[in-house]
Amino acid sequence: MNIEATIEHITDWLLDYCQRAGTRGFVIGVSGGIDSAVSSTLAARTGMPLLVVEMPIHQDRNQVTRAREHIAFLKKSYGTVESVEAELTDVFDRLIEAFPDGPDDERREMSLVNTRARLRMMTLYYFAALQGRLVVGTGNKVEDFGIGFFTKYGDGGVDLSPIADLVKTEVYQLGRALGVNEAILTAAPTDGLWGDDRTDEDQIGASYPELEWAMSFDGDKSALDDRQREVLTIYQRLNTANQHKMEPIPVCIIPAALR
Numbered sequence: 001m002n003i004e005a006t007i008e009h010i011t012d013w014l015l016d017y018c019q020r021a022g023t024r025g026f027v028i029g030v031s032g033g034i035d036s037a038v039s040s041t042l043a044a045r046t047g048m049p050l051l052v053v054e055m056p057i058h059q060d061r062n063q064v065t066r067a068r069e070h071i072a073f074l075k076k077s078y079g080t081v082e083s084v085e086a087e088l089t090d091v092f093d094r095l096i097e098a099f100p101d102g103p104d105d106e107r108r109e110m111s112l113v114n115t116r117a118r119l120r121m122m123t124l125y126y127f128a129a130l131q132g133r134l135v136v137g138t139g140n141k142v143e144d145f146g147i148g149f150f151t152k153y154g155d156g157g158v159d160l161s162p163i164a165d166l167v168k169t170e171v172y173q174l175g176r177a178l179g180v181n182e183a184i185l186t187a188a189p190t191d192g193l194w195g196d197d198r199t200d201e202d203q204i205g206a207s208y209p210e211l212e213w214a215m216s217f218d219g220d221k222s223a224l225d226d227r228q229r230e231v232l233t234i235y236q237r238l239n240t241a242n243q244h245k246m247e248p249i250p251v252c253i254i255p256a257a258l259r
Contacts, residue, residue, distance in 0.1 A: 043136050049133070066181075071083045114193075147211060
């Protein structure tokens with residue numbers, strides 16, 4: 001991949017989309033992870049106004065530190081970047097109090113994890129509506145089109161996706177070229193939705209390089225070793241289970257004879 005040309009291509013794409021849409025810039029949430037760091041830096045490079053939003057909900061301190069250091073980097077490097085912190089912990093806790101318990105603790109926990117992501121999506125669109133801006137997505141290709149590792153109408157609820165055609169290793173390559181700080185580049189990827197230090201690999205059962213391999217695999221399965229077969233099974237299971245996230249919303253078409 002030509003990294004510098006790809007950076008320019010995405011930057012131009014963002015700028016062109018914003019100008020054609022007649023909007024006043026961008027809004028993005030930052031988490032202290034590589035995907036939001038790269039996406040926000042690309043948006044800042046357009047020269048359009050960018051509002052970077054930090055939205056902690058019982059957040060791990062290391063994630064908060066990385067996010068704030070990245071925001072400082074953006075403000076120092078680009079003159080059109082502003083930031084705001086929307087502390088959502090109390091709001092989230094009040095939501096939990098308002099919701100009834102479920103019959104299954106594991107399902108309830110996952111439901112609340114997705115609620116965190118949707119609360120953040122609502123927050124980003126609040127600021128976007130106030131300022132007439134577009135919400136920039138941070139999902140990469142493996143997450144968005146491989147295993148569906150995102151929350152529908154949460155972090156999947158965005159206006160445009162600048163890095164959704166890049167796999168994770170390519171996102172890291174862009175991050176290094178863009179000057180993203182070392183703490184983010186070396187941190188284990190995490191969605192930051194659990195209030196602890198669990199990583200994406202802990203949740204998925206496979207690393208991003210392994211998933212990238214599985215996503216492109218089209219060979220002889222009988223030649224695979226045990227770990228490769230395990231990773232391929234993980235990928236295929238998640239890809240199948242999460243098709244409802246990756247495909248357009250199904251619409252029931254009414255036959256002409258019924259009209």
